[in-house]
Amino acid sequence: EVQLVETGGGLVQPGRSLKLSCVASGFTFNNYWMSWTRQAPGKGLEWVASITNSGGSTYYPDSVKGRFTISRDNAQNTLYLQMNSLRSEDTATYYCTRAWLGAFDYWGQGVMVTVSS
Amino acid sequence: DIQMTQSPASLSASLGETVTIECRASEDIYNGLAWYQQKPGKSPQLLIYNANSLHTGVPSRFSGSGSGTQYSLKINSLQSEDVASYFCQQYYDYLTFGSGTKLEIK
Secondary structure (H helix, E strand, O other), X not given: OOEEEEEOOEEEOOOOOEEEEEEEEOOOXXXXXXXXXXXXXXXXXXXXXXXXXXXXXXXXXXXXXOOEEEEEXXXXXXXXXXXXXXXXHHXXXXXXXXXXXXXXXXXXXXXXXXXXX | OOOEXXXXXXXXXXXXXXXXXXXXXXXXXXXXXXXXXXXOOOOOEEEEXXXXXXXXXXXXXXXXXXXXXXXXXXXXXXXXXXXXXXEEEEOOOOOEEOOOEEEEEO
């Protein structure tokens, strides 16, 4: 059974940093691109970052480019999201997602990040 | 950037009815489109990929169609467990989601 379990969320002050982790199980992790997607409270979905299966290439929307960094450790079946210079508009539930043919076929349960002073 | 315009924002229908949700892309996305269902308090789940392919385990009352810039999700014989928000997503050029449709039972 595919499982994606996110950790690392919490309350953080504006301008500070936070690192999310996602431990994957039930599939061959290094065969798949992985992504992070977020959802602000009561709002829609926003893609945040993607990484190729080898970790050699990464992709971001303009809203987080230069502030967020996606990475992975294939030996540990773990995906990361380093978030720097956090802003109030980054407050959201962050989902770890597995990419398959471009779509996201599995989602984690999500982890809440609140940016507030 | 490709923009996705989803409609309607909300929808109320009776049990057994057929409902349709639409997404329009700002440019041709060559069937690089997925549909997701998100039940209250839960993570989204993939329903449809490549515009019209049903994901494993998804009931056959869900179907996707479209091409070019216009795509739709149809739900036949609406059931109570279909109460959810639905999102489209293009993955032809980077990734963009539609704004979502909240489906309720009348």
